[in-house]
Amino acid sequence: MSIDMSQFHQVFFEESFEGLDIMETGLMDLDLGAANDEEINTIFRAAHSIKGGAGTFGFTDISSFTHVMETLLDEMRDGCREVTREAVDLLLASIDCLREMLSAVDAGDEIDQVRKDSLQKDLESLLANGSGDSKPQSVQQTVESSKDETTSQGIWKITFAPHPNLFKTGNDPVRIFRELKTLGVLTSIVDISKLPSYFELDPEESYLTWEMKLDSECSEAEIDEVFAWVDEECELTISKLTEQVIIDDSPEEEITVVATEEKTEIEKQDSVKPVVARKKTNKKAGSENSSIRVGIDKIDALINMVGELVITQSMLSQISENFVESDLEKLRDGIDELERNTRELQENVMQIRMLPISFSFNRFPRLVRDMASKLGKNIELKMSGEQTELDKTVMEKIGDPLVHLVRNSLDHGIEMPDVRKAAGKPEVGTLQLNAYHEGGNIVIEIVDDGAGLNKERILSKARENGLVGEDEILPDEKIHELIFAPGFSTAAEVSDVSGRGVSMDVVMRNIRDLGGVVEIKSEEGKGSTFTIRLPLTLAILDGQLIRVGDHVYIIPLVSIVESLQVESENCNSLAGKAELYKLREEYISIIRLHKAFNITPDSTELTKGLLVVAESEGQKVGIFVDDLLAQQQVVIKSLETNYQKVDGISGATILGDGTVAMILDMTGLVHLSRNNPVAISNSQSLITEEAVA
Amino acid sequence: MASILAVDDSASMRQMVAFTLKGAGYEVIEAVDGVDALNKAKGKSINVVLTDVNMPNMDGITLIKELRKLPNYKFTPMLMLTTESSMDKKSEGKSAGATGWLVKPFNPDQLLGTIKKVIG
Numbered sequence: 001m002s003i004d005m006s007q008f009h010q011v012f013f014e015e016s017f018e019g020l021d022i023m024e025t026g027l028m029d030l031d032l033g034a035a036n037d038e039e040i041n042t043i044f045r046a047a048h049s050i051k052g053g054a055g056t057f058g059f060t061d062i063s064s065f066t067h068v069m070e071t072l073l074d075e076m077r078d079g080c081r082e083v084t085r086e087a088v089d090l091l092l093a094s095i096d097c098l099r100e101m102l103s104a105v106d107a108g109d110e111i112d113q114v115r116k117d118s119l120q121k122d123l124e125s126l127l128a129n130g131s132g133d134s135k136p137q138s139v140q141q142t143v144e145s146s147k148d149e150t151t152s153q154g155i156w157k158i159t160f161a162p163h164p165n166l167f168k169t170g171n172d173p174v175r176i177f178r179e180l181k182t183l184g185v186l187t188s189i190v191d192i193s194k195l196p197s198y199f200e201l202d203p204e205e206s207y208l209t210w211e212m213k214l215d216s217e218c219s220e221a222e223i224d225e226v227f228a229w230v231d232e233e234c235e236l237t238i239s240k241l242t243e244q245v246i247i248d249d250s251p252e253e254e255i256t257v258v259a260t261e262e263k264t265e266i267e268k269q270d271s272v273k274p275v276v277a278r279k280k281t282n283k284k285a286g287s288e289n290s291s292i293r294v295g296i297d298k299i300d301a302l303i304n305m306v307g308e309l310v311i312t313q314s315m316l317s318q319i320s321e322n323f324v325e326s327d328l329e330k331l332r333d334g335i336d337e338l339e340r341n342t343r344e345l346q347e348n349v350m351q352i353r354m355l356p357i358s359f360s361f362n363r364f365p366r367l368v369r370d371m372a373s374k375l376g377k378n379i380e381l382k383m384s385g386e387q388t389e390l391d392k393t394v395m396e397k398i399g400d401p402l403v404h405l406v407r408n409s410l411d412h413g414i415e416m417p418d419v420r421k422a423a424g425k426p427e428v429g430t431l432q433l434n435a436y437h438e439g440g441n442i443v444i445e446i447v448d449d450g451a452g453l454n455k456e457r458i459l460s461k462a463r464e465n466g467l468v469g470e471d472e473i474l475p476d477e478k479i480h481e482l483i484f485a486p487g488f489s490t491a492a493e494v495s496d497v498s499g500r501g502v503s504m505d506v507v508m509r510n511i512r513d514l515g516g517v518v519e520i521k522s523e524e525g526k527g528s529t530f531t532i533r534l535p536l537t538l539a540i541l542d543g544q545l546i547r548v549g550d551h552v553y554i555i556p557l558v559s560i561v562e563s564l565q566v567e568s569e570n571c572n573s574l575a576g577k578a579e580l581y582k583l584r585e586e587y588i589s590i591i592r593l594h595k596a597f598n599i600t601p602d603s604t605e606l607t608k609g610l611l612v613v614a615e616s617e618g619q620k621v622g623i624f625v626d627d628l629l630a631q632q633q634v635v636i637k638s639l640e641t642n643y644q645k646v647d648g649i650s651g652a653t654i655l656g657d658g659t660v661a662m663i664l665d666m667t668g669l670v671h672l673s674r675n676n677p678v679a680i681s682n683s684q685s686l687i688t689e690e691a692v693a
Numbered sequence: 694m695a696s697i698l699a700v701d702d703s704a705s706m707r708q709m710v711a712f713t714l715k716g717a718g719y720e721v722i723e724a725v726d727g728v729d730a731l732n733k734a735k736g737k738s739i740n741v742v743l744t745d746v747n748m749p750n751m752d753g754i755t756l757i758k759e760l761r762k763l764p765n766y767k768f769t770p771m772l773m774l775t776t777e778s779s780m781d782k783k784s785e786g787k788s789a790g791a792t793g794w795l796v797k798p799f800n801p802d803q804l805l806g807t808i809k810k811v812i813g
Contacts, residue, residue, distance in 0.1 A: 005709065005801075012705035045747045049703040052745075052776065055798030056706065063798070168761070170770040170792035175810060204767070229793030232784065 005057055012053045013106045014291075019046035020095050020102075021362065027088050027095075028365055035076070035083040044073040050098070061111055062101050068123045069094050075127075090126060092366070094119050153217050154240050160227070161209040161235040168204070171230050177212075179226045184216025213241075292392055294352050302348055309341045350536070353393070357435045357444070358386035360395050364406060364433060371410045378417050378428045379410060385435035390442045394514055394534055398444070401507040405446050405530050406431065408504070413450030413528055423525065425449065438533075441516075446530040453522040455479050461488065480520040484508040512667075515541065515558060541636050543653075543663065545629035546612060548593045549600045552661045553625075554634060554653065559666050561613040561620060563628060566606040581611060581622045588613065588620040589670075596648060596672050602626040616666035623669075636663065648672045695812050696720040696737065700730040700744035700756065701774065710743065713801040714808065727751025731759055734766065741811055742771040743795070746782055754782070754789045761790040770811040774799075 026043040030036075047070040054063035069091060075081035097112075097119050104111045158180075162173060180186050191209040195201070214223065223238055316334045319327050361383050372379040390398075414420075414429035421427055432447040455476065462468040462482045474482075482488065486505040511518050516534035535541070535558070543554035544563075570582040571590075579590040590611070594601040603609060603626070611622040634653040639646055639662075650665035697719050699710045711721040722737065724730035726748040734742070742760065746753040753773055760766045770792040775782050783794055795807050 008705045008709045008712075011708055012703075015704050042749070045702070045749065048747050048776075049706075052774075052797050053703055053705050056709065056800075167768050169787065169790050170768050172768075179810060232787060 009057060009106075012057055013102055016050045016053065016102055017099070019050050020099055022046045024092065024095050024366060025362065027091055028369065030083055030088060032083055032085055032088070037077060037079075040073065040077040040083070044070065044077050047073055059105055061113075061116065062098065062105065065094070065101070065116055065120055066098065068120055068127070069098075072123060072127055087126060090119075090122055094123060154215075156214040156216065156220075156223060157237075157239050157241055158212040158214060158223065159209070159235070159237045160212065162206045162230065163233045163235075164205040164207065166206045166230060166233050169230075169233065171233070173206070173208075173210070176226055176230070180212070180214055180223070183218045183222060183226070184214050186212060186214050188212040292353065292355070298348070298352055302345070302352070305341065305345045305348055309338075309345060312337045312341050350391075350540075351389075353391050354389035354536075355392050355395060356387045356389050357395060357442070360399050360402065361386050361433055361435070363399075363403075367403065367406065368410065368431060371407065375410065376416065377410070377414055379414055379431055380428050381431050381433070383433045388435040388437060388442060390534065390536060394442075394536075397510060397514055398532070398534065401510045401532070402444065402446070404504070404507050405532075406433070409446060409448040409450065409528070409530075413448040413452075415451050437536075441533045441535055444532040444534070446532075447527065448529075449527040452524040452526055452528050453480055453483070453520070454524060458482050477520070480522055483520075484518070515556065517558065541634050541653075541663065542631070543634045544612070544631050545655075545661065546593075546623075546625040547627040547629055548597075548625050549602060551597075551599055552629065552655065552659065553593065554661050554663045555612060555614060555623065556650075556663065556666075557631065559614045559616065561615055563610055563612045566609065566611050566624075568607050571606055579606075583613065583620070583622070586620070588622050590622045590624055591669055592624045594624075596669060614666055616670050619670070621666070621670055623664075634661075634663070694718065694720050695740040696722060697741045697743060697808065698722045698724060698730060698734060698739045700724040700727070700742070700748070700753065702726055702745065702748040706745070709801070710804065713804055717805055717808075719808070727753065727756035727759070730756055734760055735763065738765065739769065741808060742766075742769060743774065743808075744771070745774045746786070754786050754791075757786065757791050758789040772807065772811070 023043050023046045026039055026046075030039060047066055051063055051066040051070050054060075054066060072081070072087065072091065076083055076087070081087070097115055101111050101116060103109075160173070160176070162171075166173070177186065177188070189211045191211065192207070194207040194209065196207065201207075220238060220240070227234070227236055312334065316331070316338065319331050319334055323331075364383070365381055368379055368381040409431055414431065415423070415425075417427040420429065430447075430449050432445065434443075434445040434447070436443055458479050459468065459474070459482075462479075462485070463470060465485070465488065467482060467485055467488075468474065484504050484507070488504065508518060511532055511534070514534055516532060519531045519533075520528065521531070522528035541554075542557040544557055544560055546553050546555060564583075566581070572580045572582060572587070579592075580587045581590050590606070592604075593599075594604070601609070606624060609624055609626050610628055611624055612628070613620055613622050615621075634655075636651040637653055639649055639652050642652075646662075648665055648668040648671075649662045650668070651663045652660055653663060655661050697714055699707055699714070699721055700723075701707045701710070702725055707723050707725075711723055714721045722733055722739065724733050727744075728750045730742070730744065731751070733739075742757070744753040744756055751759075757771050757773070760769070760771065771790065773782070773786045773791050773794040774797050775786070775794045776797050786794065792811070793807075795804065799807075
């Protein structure tokens with residue numbers, strides 16, 4: 001029977017990546033002086049599993065590479081080899097290589113042979129000279145048989161005397177005879193001389209001995225193979241007789257030299273043919289896989305809730321059948337119950353997509369360790385709130401931005417040890433990663449006690465890039481936010497770690513795409529704190545409903561700064577092209593929704609409506625609307641999949657009354673109104689009116 | 694229908710073994726480590742035990758030792774899954790009461806052949 005092994009590959013890759021994570025964390029936690037046996041054993045087992053699986057599924061490169069790592073770890077766990085920093089570093093580098101190899105095989109790509117061979121050589125040389133006591137070098141080998149393997153027709157004499165407790169290991173001579181029979185013609189004589197009397201007999205012990213003759217073409221090795229398991233539990237002799245000469249004392253039947261009947265060849269232990277998965281798969285190798293682990297308790301809670309929902313639903317059905325007015329109260333209660341059930345169900349379903357942020361945080365100990373040693377700095381990482389849960393997709397997308405921010409802190413934030421000492425700070429810099437829930441959001445903080453943002457440098461760079469006017473004076477937060485501008489970087493040299501000036505802009509955009517915000521607090525000489533606020537889920541939005549004419553739109557609450565009534569004296573026009581509103585000390589542009597979407601408002605007079613001040617890409621804009629309606633949670637439905645992409649709109653939702661409301665995309669809106677010539681020319685005339693008024 | 698207890702902490706190995714054996718008509722019970730296996734063995738009558746050696750919580754050799762203490766499992770065939778390099782594990786296993794072993798890596802046919810040897 002041939003089985004398609006590829007159906008098990010995906011599970012193997014998943015568990016191997018998990019195993020590598022366990023190895024990595026384990027290695028980094030190892031106390032170099034006094035390594036705990038159980039800890040090393042855990043690391044060893046992970047390597048052993050990967051090797052075993054790789055061998056079974058035919059990934060020989062991975063198997064042989066992991067084998068060397070496993071040997072090294074085996075020596076460590078047996079106490080034959082000291083756990084040195086050198087060994088740990090080498091193993092960590094090997095883990096990286098293995099990750100790459102696994103990803104490559106998963107995707108059907110070629111393995112980086114050069115990298116693998118080089119690391120394997122390093123591992124082998126460490127094994128060879130290192131501080132290991134001589135343990136038998138075990139290199140993968142096929143079964144070596146020291147016995148003669150020549151096959152030829154002959155008669156074998158086999159005496160088999162099992163020890164008394166053969167049965168206690170679950171062995172049975174009958175099986176052995178059965179197997180011998182598959183090699184040739186078997187005759188046997190039993191010797192019962194050791195059998196004690198009935199009353200002394202222990203039925204669980206073996207007292208019998210057999211003398212057998214096997215007429216076969218097989219080799220001695222094959223016969224040995226049959227007895228392999230009971231080798232140490234019996235007295236065994238195997239010798240070959242020629243066909244003519246019969247060396248034997250006891251009377252026996254005539255040996256019939258017959259052609260052997262069924263002759264099944266005992267399968268030799270060949271090495272498994274390498275069946276490396278070279279098919280091109282469409283799956284993306286890496287952290288984004290399409291499955292998620294969910295605790296059984298969450299599933300059980302869901303099942304309960306659906307049960308409740310069904311009960312409520314049948315109750316409501318019953319009421320609606322033969323409905324009389326006096327049932328109205330019951331109906332209302334039923335609907336309340338329905339709302340409760342639905343809300344509970346919604347909350348719990350959201351929970352399923354939630355995973356603890358530790359999955360994301362776990363990469364940082366290694367990252368900080370490697371970077372700190374690369375930069376020559378002394379840095380301690382403290383993490384808190386690793387169990388804080390967030391949506392799986394949000395977590396996957398926040399990964400890279402977090403890495404960028406952490407790298408920045410390590411590279412630019414925390415100073416070199418001598419600089420810190422001179423400033424009276426402890427030589428060891430501290431980087432904190434905190435996560436917690438607040439409101440309907442998850443908050444992630446990256447705190448360092450480094451040098452803080454240098455306002456002077458930022459300002460001068462911004463002036464250089466034309467982002468800020470020569471004489472413009474900005475409050476501190478504004479200066480800090482400048483680092484999010486595209487292409488901005490004050491790093492003196494472009495290190496390969498950061499400094500290309502690309503990261504911060506991308507960070508900001510990624511966080512915005514997730515519906516989140518980033519805040520900076522920094523004090524020169526003391527340190528910086530980056531705070532990321534993200535909604536707990538991507539599918540639901542807290543929105544502010546607004547009305548323009550007959551149309552209802554939704555502005556994401558997270559983008560709204562404030563709403564106000566328009567005071568005509570604060571309205572201005574700038575070179576007749578755009579309308580501005582003076583909001584305290586700053587000027588913000590006004591976007592007339594009715595112009596942008598070409599609809600009829602209640603009134604075009606600014607003072608008759610409301611201005612919703614919203615933020616887009618660090619800039620504030622004022623959205624002119626007729627009225628503010630309720631604030632509510634809305635489920636985001638994609639416009640793209642149901643219709644097509646529309647500028648200025650990020651999605652749609654269905655309101656309680658069944659109508660469709662569009663969700664505004666702030667960034668798109670700003671561009672729209674800037675480019676809309678109708679809006680510009682119309683507003684020109686309107687502004688002159690208002691300016692005069 | 695014979696029942697086989699397959700013990701391995703690696704999910705992919707368990708799946709492969711279970712799939713292979715079920716395909717040949719055996720009933721398969723899976724366990725993730727020695728403790729899990731011992732519990733399952735106590736709860737059901739099993740004809741063959743197939744166990745990996747390196748597992749958390751209770752390793753394969755200890756599992757075999759513990760199983761042999763149970764009256765129902767005195768003579769049950771128990772096979773260890775070993776790798777070529779662990780010769781010493783084989784004798785350790787035998788002293789613990791293992792019937793025999795199957796060398797990793799193995800392919801489905803080798804697995805079926807060995808099981809057939811043991812329960813015919």
